[in-house]
Amino acid sequence: MHLTLLNLCDESLVLSYNHGSAIHQLLALPSRPSTAKFPKSCAVTISLGGEKHIDWASVNIKLSGTHRASYKPVTVPEDCLWRIYLCKTSRKHYKLIVIPRRSLPSFLSDVPDDTLLSDCLLPGTHDTMAFYGWPFSQCQSITTPLDVQFQSGIRVLDIRLTPVKGRLIAYHGAYPQKTSFQDILISVHNFLTSPAGSSETIVMSIKQEAPSNVFSQLVHDEIKVGAGGWDMWFLESRIPKLGEVRGKVVMFSRFGNGDGWEGGLNGMGIHPTYWPDSAKGGFSWMCNDTLVRTNDWYHIPSFLSIPEKVALASGVLQPLPSDPPGRVLPISFFSASSFPLAAPQTVSQGFGWPKWGLGVEGVNIRMGRWALDRLSEVAEGEKREEPFLHGWTFMDYYEEPKNELVPLLVEFNFRGSKRLQYAKS
Known part of the structure; x- marks a missing residue:
């Protein structure tokens, strides 16, 4: 051996x-x-x-x-x-x-202030508040509420809301998730004002889950009166540097057209110009002067498509030779599901005993192996150049297997030639 x-x-x-x-x-x-x-x-x-x-x-x-x-x-x-x-x-x-061993509750504290958020690799959760409705509506374990996610290194949230009796409540499709937007804001504020969280930033994607003419105005009004108020938010329509948004939430608005918001669309943070449904080949859009390269292929035919899903999701995080430095933001959804052969838990965790050839490996363990392979390139490549991977990721059941994937993703924030340039500046 x-x-x-x-x-x-x-x-x-x-x-x-x-x-x-x-x-x-x-x-x-x-x-x-x-x-x-x-x-x-x-x-x-x-x-x-x-x-x-x-x-x-x-x-x-x-x-x-x-x-x-x-x-x-x-x-x-x-x-x-x-x-x-x-x-x-x-x-x-x-x-x-x-x-x-990085400190997951405060790993961004060791990343230089002049690092663009587009050059960070930020772990996130898909349907962050979807703790109920197994097997198809649930996407996260009930044992990983927001405070646990923050302590585990999660920095990108996927908050999906529906108005109920004049208040915004977390939903996944038609399934209620029992948490109000106000409670979410309290959890976020508590973390960002804690000793560890004050050096961090949270990217919050907000998406409308049900038809409503008042959704955009409700988000505006509830942020205004919620924990932290407007001071907790970065609402400019551009990708900020980390030093600008420590202790703040970066708005990623997947709703509205700017009506009722100060500054219109330019005051709603990062706002996609379009979002095709489950585009297998991915799609791109512009946020000011930054190209946002996105893959959200979620409606896979069955669990047999897991290897292809991983290849597409991971590929987005690797820059192209033609990418202008600091002007490309990859956004990748590791999540996927379809009825009846690809529930979120099945896709993310796999099933059976795959290491013995009896079962299927899930997305998370495959992504972990992919990350370890990329980290190994630093010492095994002829040029010995560290891999530069970046982007914002969205995962289902991120803590499986054994909370091992997030630390690997976090490590890429400290590797690559661009990281070294930041460290020297």
């Missing part, structure tokens, strides 16, 4: 293991892979390199099992400096990928 240690941290790491009566060590420099032969099963300790080794993770790795390529997060102590993922790249080759 062979094991490759890929160190994506700033400090050198040492991997130690026992084989017979001998102790072996493998040194991994930052952003460089190190490979060695390993016994089929052994205990592994990862330590900081240098004169003084500090043990932070001791894991038991059994290099056996399924012949299918797979990965899993390694269980480490809560105070561990890193997140560790074990990947099976072939029958006799495994890879340990070590990334820094």
Whole structure:
């Protein structure tokens, strides 16, 4: 068996293991892979390199099992400096990928102020408040209310509302989700005024779920009297820099035509010019001088389309060579469903035992593997250039499997040649 240690941290790491009566060590420099032969099963300790080794993770790795390529997060102590993922790249080759443990409640605090939000990779939830109506109306777990989502690193919200007796209530289609817009505003305000959240920003997509002539005016009026009031919102029709919107909500208005809003459409934040329904090939529109490249293909034929869905959703996050720097915003929906063979939970989480060849892998685990592959490119490519991925993502059941996808997406905010340019400026 062979094991490759890929160190994506700033400090050198040492991997130690026992084989017979001998102790072996493998040194991994930052952003460089190190490979060695390993016994089929052994205990592994990862330590900081240098004169003084500090043990932070001791894991038991059994290099056996399924012949299918797979990965899993390694269980480490809560105070561990890193997140560790074990990947099976072939029958006799495994890879340990070590990334820094970012603070998910406040990860944007470490991103420079002059970073455009279009150059960030912001994890988000599709139908953020859809906690009820399983199997087809529910899109998020009841155990992940807004405050949990914020602490988990979610920064893009998909809020869908319907007027009920003069008040806006969260709905998914015709199914009520039991939360008022005012309660949503309270949760958002509480986070953005907390010690961790004051350095963060929230992008809120607001969408009208049922026909109404008063919807746009109700959103306007409820924001005015809601928690934080107008001061909590960024309403300009452009993509801001992070420093402009720390502690604020960036409006993403998928409703209205500007009537009743100060400044009309120019006072409703980011506003799509059109939004075709479930366009498989994606579509683009302009927000001021920024091209917004969007993929929202959600009506897939069945769970058999999951691989194609992942390829299209992930592809949007990768810039084209012709993209002007800082002037393209990718928006990608990882969510999909169709009756009867593709409920949101089935699409996002898969079913059965896919690692044993009995079942289907869901979107989330496939996206996690895709993210790990992109992160690996930093050390495995000939030019050793870090991948630059950016955009706003919308996910169903984001916490499955095991809250491992969001930390991988967050890591891209600290990688890529453009990140390095920001860090030097």
